[in-house]
Amino acid sequence: MIKVNYSNKPNTFSGIWIPFGVGLGFLFVVLGIFNLVLDNYILHIITVIGIYIIAATSLNLTNGYTGLFSLGHTGFMLIGAYTSVLLTYKVSLRAAYNLPSLPTLLGGANYQWPFLPALLTGGVIAAIVAMIVGYPVLRLRGHYLAVASLGFMIIVTTMAKGMKSFTRGASGIQVIPHYSNLWNVYIWVAITIFVLWRILQSAPGRAMLAIRESEVSAQSQGINLMKYKLYAFVSGAFFAGIAGGLYAHFTRSIRPYEFSFSMTFFIVIMPIIGGSRNLFGPALGASLLIAMRYLLKPAEEALGVYGLVELIYAALLVSVMLWRPGGILGKESRAK
Amino acid sequence: MLLKIEKIEICYGIIPAVRNLSLEVEEGQIVALVGANGAGKSTTLKALAGVLHPRVGKIFYKDKDITQLSAYRRVPLGIALVPEGRQLFSTLSVKENLRLGAYHSNDKEFKERLKEIYSIFPIIKERENQIAGTLSGGEQQMLSFGRAIISKPKLLLLDEPSLGLAPLIIKEVYKTINTIKMTGITIVLVEQNVKMAMHIANYMYVLEAGELTIQGEPLKLMKDENIKKAYLG
Numbered sequence: 252m253i254k255v256n257y258s259n260k261p262n263t264f265s266g267i268w269i270p271f272g273v274g275l276g277f278l279f280v281v282l283g284i285f286n287l288v289l290d291n292y293i294l295h296i297i298t299v300i301g302i303y304i305i306a307a308t309s310l311n312l313t314n315g316y317t318g319l320f321s322l323g324h325t326g327f328m329l330i331g332a333y334t335s336v337l338l339t340y341k342v343s344l345r346a347a348y349n350l351p352s353l354p355t356l357l358g359g360a361n362y363q364w365p366f367l368p369a370l371l372t373g374g375v376i377a378a379i380v381a382m383i384v385g386y387p388v389l390r391l392r393g394h395y396l397a398v399a400s401l402g403f404m405i406i407v408t409t410m411a412k413g414m415k416s417f418t419r420g421a422s423g424i425q426v427i428p429h430y431s432n433l434w435n436v437y438i439w440v441a442i443t444i445f446v447l448w449r450i451l452q453s454a455p456g457r458a459m460l461a462i463r464e465s466e467v468s469a470q471s472q473g474i475n476l477m478k479y480k481l482y483a484f485v486s487g488a489f490f491a492g493i494a495g496g497l498y499a500h501f502t503r504s505i506r507p508y509e510f511s512f513s514m515t516f517f518i519v520i521m522p523i524i525g526g527s528r529n530l531f532g533p534a535l536g537a538s539l540l541i542a543m544r545y546l547l548k549p550a551e552e553a554l555g556v557y558g559l560v561e562l563i564y565a566a567l568l569v570s571v572m573l574w575r576p577g578g579i580l581g582k583e584s585r586a587k
Numbered sequence: 588m589l590l591k592i593e594k595i596e597i598c599y600g601i602i603p604a605v606r607n608l609s610l611e612v613e614e615g616q617i618v619a620l621v622g623a624n625g626a627g628k629s630t631t632l633k634a635l636a637g638v639l640h641p642r643v644g645k646i647f648y649k650d651k652d653i654t655q656l657s658a659y660r661r662v663p664l665g666i667a668l669v670p671e672g673r674q675l676f677s678t679l680s681v682k683e684n685l686r687l688g689a690y691h692s693n694d695k696e697f698k699e700r701l702k703e704i705y706s707i708f709p710i711i712k713e714r715e716n717q718i719a720g721t722l723s724g725g726e727q728q729m730l731s732f733g734r735a736i737i738s739k740p741k742l743l744l745l746d747e748p749s750l751g752l753a754p755l756i757i758k759e760v761y762k763t764i765n766t767i768k769m770t771g772i773t774i775v776l777v778e779q780n781v782k783m784a785m786h787i788a789n790y791m792y793v794l795e796a797g798e799l800t801i802q803g804e805p806l807k808l809m810k811d812e813n814i815k816k817a818y819l820g
Contacts, residue, residue, distance in 0.1 A: 454690070461687045464676035471636050471670065472690045473662030473738065528678075 267449075275441050282437055294433055300541045301436035302498050305443045307521035307533035309490030312447060314519065315527030316456070317483040318463030319389065322515055323400030324491050326407035329510035330380055331373035331492025332499035333411060333418060336427050338369035339500070344426055349419060366430040370496040377492025381485045389480040392466070404515060411507035423506030424499075431501035439497060440534075443490050448530055450486065459483050513561075520564065524571050526578030535580055540564060588650075589614040589742060589773050590635070595644030595654075597630050604630040605797045608644075612742070617764070617774045619784040619805075622794035628777040629671055631794070632744050635775060636668035637661045648742070663691055667740035671747050673731040677720030681711055681730055684719050688734035697737075704733045707766060725756035732763060742773050749780045761787055785809060 285297060306328060313319040338353070342363050345352055352360035364372075388399045411418050418424065450456045458479040461469035470476050499505045517540060525536025544560050551559045575581060590612035597605040605627040612618045620628045633639040635646065637658035646654045653661060658668075676684050685704060689697045705712040708729045714722060719730060728748055735743060748764065749757040761783055768774055778784040784791065785805040793801040793814070801814065808814050 457687060458690070460679065461676055461690075464678065465670070465674040467638055467668075467670045468674040468676065468734075469687075470638065470658035471662065471668035472687050472734070473659045474687075474690060475657070475659045 271445055271448075278437065278441065282433060286433060296542065296545045298431070298433050298436050298501060300538050301433070301440050302431075302494055302501065303518065303521065303537040303541050304440050304534045305436075305490055305494040305497070306518045307525075307537045308440075308443050308447060308530075309487045309494070310518055311522040311527055311533045312450070312459075312487045313483045315522050315533075316451060316463060317459040317480060319480060319483065320393065320397045321400040321484070321487075322397050322519060323384075323403040323407075324487070324518055325510040325514045326400075326404040327377040327381060327488040327491035328495030328498065328514075329407050329411055329507065330377045331370075331495030332505050332510070333373075333424075333495075334376045334492070335366075335369040335373035335496035336424055336499045336505065337417065338364040338372060339366055339428055339430065340424070341426070341428060348424065348426070349416075350424070351416060366428075366435075366500065370493060370500075373496040374489045374492035377495070378485045378489040381488030382481060385481050385484040386477070389477065389484060401515075404511070408507045408511050411510075418507065421507060423504060423509075425504040427499055427503045427505070429500065429503055431497045436497055436501070439493055443493075444530065444534070446486070446490075450482075451530070455479055455482050517564075520568050523578060524567060526580030528577060528582070529580040532578050532580040536578070539579075588612070589648070590775070591647040592631075592635075593645045593647070595631075595634060595641035595646065597627070597634050597639055597641045599630075603797060605634075605641075605794075608794075608797075608799055610792050610799070610802075612773060612775060613789075614741075614773050615768075615771065616789040617768055617776055617787055619776045619778055619788035619791045620794060621778055621781045621784050621791060624779070625796070626794040627797040628794055629746055632668070632746050632775065632777045635742075636666065636744055638668070662738055662740075665739070665741035666744065667735040667738055667742070668744045669731050669735045669746060669748065672750060673727045675719040675727055675731055675734070677718070679719060680716050681714050681719055681722070682716065684730060684734050685711075685737050688737040691738065700737045700739070704737050707736075707770075708733050708763070724752050725759055728752065728756075728760050729763065732767065736767060736770075736772065740772060742775065743767065745774060745776045745778075747777055747779060749778065749783060757783060 286294065289297075306324065310321070310324045313321045337350070338357065340350055340363065342352075342361055344350075353362055358364065384403055388396065388403065391399050412421050451459075458469065458474045459482070461472060461474055462476060462479060466476060495510070521536035521540055522533040523536070524539065525534065526532025543563065547560050547563065551557055571578060588611055592608060592610045595605060595608050596603055608627070608631060610618070620631060622628050630639065634641050637653070637656055637660070640655055644654070645652055648664060648666065653664070676687060679687070685701060686697060689700055692700065710726055711730055711733050714726060719727065722730060745764065748760050752760065757780070764774065764776070764787060776784060776788065785808070788805050791803065791805050791808055792799055801808065801811075
């Protein structure tokens with residue numbers, strides 16, 4: 252459970268930066284050591300974990316802290332992925348892959364965007380879409396919201412399949428520049444966790460917790476429900492867009508259906524398994540699940556039981572719900 | 588006149604829950620809305636808090652039309668709701684619940700208000716760092732009062748404060764309501780427990796199937812044979 256900060260003002264400068272700086276330093280020292288001693292395959296897995304940490308942690312802002320159970324997160328990842336890829340795609344390959352040149356406004360036919368602005372644009376577009384979609388959809392609650400956001404995910408993947416002149420449809424986009432690496436992925440992991448931490452410590456974070464606990468009570472304490480639901484949803488979508496962009500420039504190939512049910516299932520259960528009321532719970536869930544996927548792949552192939560990983564995920568999910576309902580990092584005592 | 592309702596009709600979908608209801612609340616009074624299950628008492632209270640909005644009619648607060656004003660905008664005007672069944676932020680601590688009640692105040696104001704709340708509800712102070720959901724029913728009710736009046740309301744809306752509490756605790760709760768009244772807060776009380784409501788209210792409205800049937804001062808109503816039969820047994 253996150254502690255509510257009793258202050259309206261942010262903590263003092265040193266109060267924020269010292270713990271964050273120490274954590275950040277520690278993270279990058281560890282990553283530096285990993286980079287020296289571990290082989291490329293393991294570093295690849297660690298980078299994938301980082302991307303899923305961003306996705307799962309940002310999803311938890313709505314699903315865990317605000318109590319809005321959204322299944323549309325991968326839709327925003329898709330938007331971020333395609334937007335950034337269309338901007339960074341190599342000019343010489345555009346014609347060969349039947350992808351349009353950039354319009355003059357975005358740099359023209361002979362311009363290829365640098366990675367960071369393209370990535371940020373992907374995040375911003377995802378956030379704008381979240382604002383437009385969120386306004387009607389966030390009026391819904393519980394299962395209704397889950398179904399509506401799932402519908403959004405399906406609409407987005409279908410559109411990505413259908414808009415062939417932009418996305419090459421179901422065949423997807425390949426030979427994407429390899430821009431994501433261990434370092435920039437983990438810089439974004441740090442940014443995501445830092446921003447979420449700051450949000451949760453502020454008055455808006457307090458409002459989100461109140462909305463999760465009781466909407467009637469929250470609005471009768473003077474909290475504008477729609478404003479703070481949108482705040483959570485849009486911030487989450489921005490980081491989903493970033494995660495999508497990092498993912499695309501890491502795997503170097505994207506197809507619309509990659510961002511569909513199976514990925515949704517993974518990132519939705521990551522916070523639940525890791526602990527959705529703890530800032531680091533989703534990160535733990537992401538690390539566990541992704542590490543298991545790579546570890547069990549050889550077993551799956553050796554035994555010829557494909558889908559074994561999903562079965563184990565599902566069993567793990569059920570066990571966590573039964574014996575540690577708050578997740579691995581959650582508090583055991585559950586207040587009624 | 589602090590509050591005035593003019594001929595409101597409130598619907599759930601197409602089904603009207605309250606019809607043609609008018610009532611007035613004088614400053615400093617306790618006004619009780621009583622009636623059986625489904626009479627429309629809580630619905631009316633929710634319309635006063637802004638959680639629901641009437642389809643027809645007007646609500647005036649301090650002569651200002653607030654009929655369509657959202658709930659969160661009514662709080663700064665001085666209207667606070669204690670919802671049915673408390674609806675505490677049950678996984679947060681007692682102090683965190685109070686902090687959320689004082690959502691619009693800054694740190695300094697909150698600290699001052701906290702002292703006042705603790706002096707009215709000493710039980711809450713003892714439980715300051717406990718998780719709200721682990722309090723007893725009576726303590727939870729006190730906390731939900733505290734959470735509502737920490738925002739310094741002028742009008743407090745109480746939805747069935749005796750719900751699910753033991754008779755002794757109910758007495759405690761009603762003592763507290765009286766204490767709150769003494770601090771100058773006007774109270775609209777929705778209650779099924781007509782006896783308790785009669786003891787405390789200055790004026791009473793009786794609702795039946797969404798319509799106002801009887802109104803008057805409790806002392807006078809108590810003498811009415813029909814009411815005695817219908818509500819006091």
